[in-house]
Amino acid sequence: MNVEKDIVLITGASNGIGRGLALSYAEQGATVITCDIDEERGLQLIGELRKKGKSAFFFSCDVRKPEDVERVFQDIDEEIGTITVLVNNAGVSTFTSMFDLEVEDWDNIIHTNLRSAFLFAKQASLRWKKNNVQGRIVNMASTRAFMSEPNSEGYAATKGGLVALTHAMAASLSEFGIRVNSISPGWIQTENYDELRDIDHEQHLTNRVGKVSDIAKACFYLTDEDNDFVTGENLVVDGGMTRKMIYEH
């Protein structure tokens, strides 16, 4: 794996999984660009990375807004160059009874989790096509694309949409050597891991809840320049939780 010459753009990277991905890519020597609506945490992370001598940039962006997305890419063009890796990670998970879910709530989650991935992928791919860059995209889906608890219609629809968007874009962009894959994390505990209970760990075939580093490893695999036989794929990283049969008898 050689990410040193990669310029990696990660959305929603001020917190949680995105933040962990930014730290991991920077640790491996990539240039890291993050964007998020949380400016305070975003700038704090970039300060932390720069202090360690890493090449890191933050752009404030509401991923729901096409004009924000276009501006981020124009700023990156002017200040940094062409990205090589895009991780569409920004997302919100709200759970509401479908009887109370208003159309504004529906649109908000669709725009945040799903439309944003298309907007970012389009801007990145326009540049890759023009500059002949074999870019790589990872969309952060969820195991909730495949199985559900009640009251998760909006979230589940965005994650199922991301899995489908992934193979559709992989087909459209293959002629330019651009690869598109998704990761479906299961339960990834991004903070206070030590406070998890035995029962939390035991519901996984691996007997533990996931960590951000589990997603980083999957992301490295899918964005590795050399792994150019993998595209349109969804990689489930859930400790076997969705493979564990529940059969009470």
Ligand SMILES: NC(=O)c1ccc[n+]([C@@H]2O[C@H](COP(=O)([O-])OP(=O)(O)OC[C@H]3O[C@@H](n4cnc5c(N)ncnc54)[C@H](O)[C@@H]3O)[C@@H](O)[C@H]2O)c1
């Ligand atoms: N943590 C898990 O267990 C888990 C499981 C499956 C999938 N995921 C997915 O992984 C991704 C990251 O999840 P997380 O747990 O790290 O969440 P998180 O809430 O910790 O981080 C999400 C980040 O996205 C940013 N964000 C939200 N709305 C935005 C907007 N409109 N514009 C720009 N940035 C915005 C937030 O500010 C935050 O920094 C999400 O897409 C989530 O659906 C997480």
